[in-house]
Amino acid sequence: MIRFVGRRVVELAIVFVGVTFIIYVMVFTLPGDPIAALGGDRPLPEAVQAQLRAQYHLDEPVWLQYLRYVGGLFTGDLGTGFDGRPVGDRMAARWPVTITLALTAWAIEVVVGVVLGLISGLRSGGLVDRTVLVGTVLATSIPVFVLGVTAQLVFGLQLGWFPIAGTSEGWPTAYLLPAIVIALFGLASVTRLMRGSVVDTLRSDFVRTLTAKGMPRRNIVGVHVMRNSVAPVLTFLAIDLGYLLGGTVVIEAIFNLPGIGALLFDAIKTHEGPTVVGVATALILIFLATSVVVDLINSVLDPRIRHE
């Protein structure tokens, strides 16, 4: 078990360094000069530009800048934006909104997806199963911005059940509608995955053994089928949490939520390297951390992974 965790941590470190370096290089080699652009229509004097470049270390080779950046990361310094505010502070102000939104959406996916998947799997071909099939096809085929705007119009404006935009009403009312909208896509996948997994498990020999042992159906489904079916779904859920955290750009724009997605979008527009890399790095870290956690949970659920 310790070896298993150790190996995962080493893998994580390699992926972390590789991915942050690629993003760093990509952002800083984008066409256009962010310092020159700071002045807008009135070009800044050469001396001021050179001084700013030196201040942000933009006159050094990219690899040195990167090393400096990574070094800063270990001391908790995420760099400074062009407005002079530390990137760390800017992100800290935005995270709660995005995390609340993503976790709300994720919780909807977990609870509704697993339950619906289980029911459709247990009664495959039944009414619930067929309704879910149609629903999942619908949910995955409508683009998220269409869904978002429509939901806003119907539930926010016409029915008045939820606030139309902003976070002023707090959790859960302000977050529920956007969370449902972004959860729908992943929810469809979770349901289909869970359904398929349950159907496969029900067909396996050991379920027949359990029935022949005289175990009650409740126990067979609740303990054995669940634990065997949930592993592949869990892997998807972890990846999806990363996607939810990073993919909220559109929904934050529609519902005017001041989250990390909105920050990332602005930073890309203004070539603010440190902010882009900072947000992206944080997202990658979350992504990697969730994948390690899922592997650990999977190895607890399935001894075959543990003993590999």
Added chain:
Amino acid sequence: MTTPVLSVRDLAIDFSVGGERVPAVHAVDFDLHAGEVLAIVGESGSGKSVTSLAVLGLLPDNATVTGRILVDGTNVVGASERDFAAIRGRKVSMIFQDPSNALDPVFTVGYQIIEMLKRHGQGMSGAERRARAVELLRMVELPDPEDRLGYYPHQLSGGQAQRVMIAMALACDPEVLIADEPTTALDVTVQREILDVLRRLQARTNAAILLITHDMGVVADLADRVVVMRAGRIEETADVRSIFTAPRAEYTRALLAAVPRIGTGDRGTAALAEERPVLEVEGLVVEYRNRRGRHVRAVDGVSLHIRAGEMLALVGESGSGKSTIGKSVLGLAPVAEGRVVVVGVDLRRASRSEARAVKKRIGVVFQNPTAALDPRRTIGQSIGEPLRVHLGLRGTELAGRVSGLLEAVELPSAWSSRYPHELSGGQRQRVAIARAVALDPLLLIADEPTSALDVSVQATVLDLLRRLQQQFRFACLFISHDLAVVDALCDRVVVLHRGGIVEEGERRRVLTAPEHDYTRRLLAAAPVPDPDEQARRRGEPLAG
């Protein structure tokens, strides 16, 4: 006579498939008494498994059961899930064919035994349940039973998993144990051990055993009485001696005649030409990397050769490396050392085009014909493919060759437009053989070609192989675990154990006067279809 613990009367089972009723079992009657082993024998489709599943209400929803199944005097036909729950595991329990898949992979062995005791053993404390689980594992002769409780199914071998299944089945002292092909998925020496365990436990617990099997050797070994089924009906019911010595039903006689036995067929050894062998394997070493990156030797320094017109048998248990040797010849295994020479061409050193020219002349037949044939192509297309690809044949010439090949394997040439699913298992294997001999091979590799087939079908396929070999005079590498099949077909035998050759020689010598201990064990472990012989081997008189 005592009341039977299980009594089946006028049992009929239908399946509704696509709105049609397909009968599976009809007018089945039998009684099972305490302390008795009743075997239901039959080939696939005979309804033997369906009958046993009906006893525990394990049939799928599209099955309709009529008649009576009396468990301890209570009729369970049409019983509710709740009624069945009172019977399953408590009065009747069951073990299945494939033990590795019959246990839940994500729970420990101990958990799975104890959950059963929790369910049925009223008033037992946690410590008592644990003690009982250990006792059960000791009963099935599993070493270190206390440690084994913490094991997961994948940490057990197939034989050990089946022991756990037996322990679990006997946990609540059932009156009836249904054993559905309990040793079919196991190696012959492991089968021997499991049969021994079953026999000893049966003597101890006095439970009745309903044994479902296709293997007449297993019947002779374990059964007291036998029900022979065919196509859903009972052909004959009799005590085990009468079945083997004086079978009444025509079908029983045919079934027994089809079972290959060692040392019965007396036939000459093929006269061999003096030319260079078709296949020469020298010092072959095959290594696989396991998941931790360590090298595992599957084949360790094997040398053998086969001449034209000769059939060489590679025999051994799972993990012996016999299939890997076949794969090495086809270039499908990671050969670490050694030479594989076919008609004088060293396949590892030859240029790509040279090697391809030689491989064209190697035919292959695998164990499972259903998996080996493309389900979306007609059998004519499958047989014709090598002719099209390698010889460039088209149109009527191709069609002519295909129908010739179909006739050679005794299938009507008009069948070339049929699809594999329209054929039986044996017919599919004939198609696979026709494809293998399409390019007039110099070497045929047959990997367990009859292991997935019923015994009566096996006999005809073996006949076919023998006839084709006389006709085409190819060299044949015949890979098998079944010594009786080997005896019926092959000229020389190579016995493999853990990747190495332990014995090699002329068929009759190896199979009747083996020199190596392992060969002797293999021969002794395979049950023969003769109850007296089996009793003699066990050193105990036959009851009754």
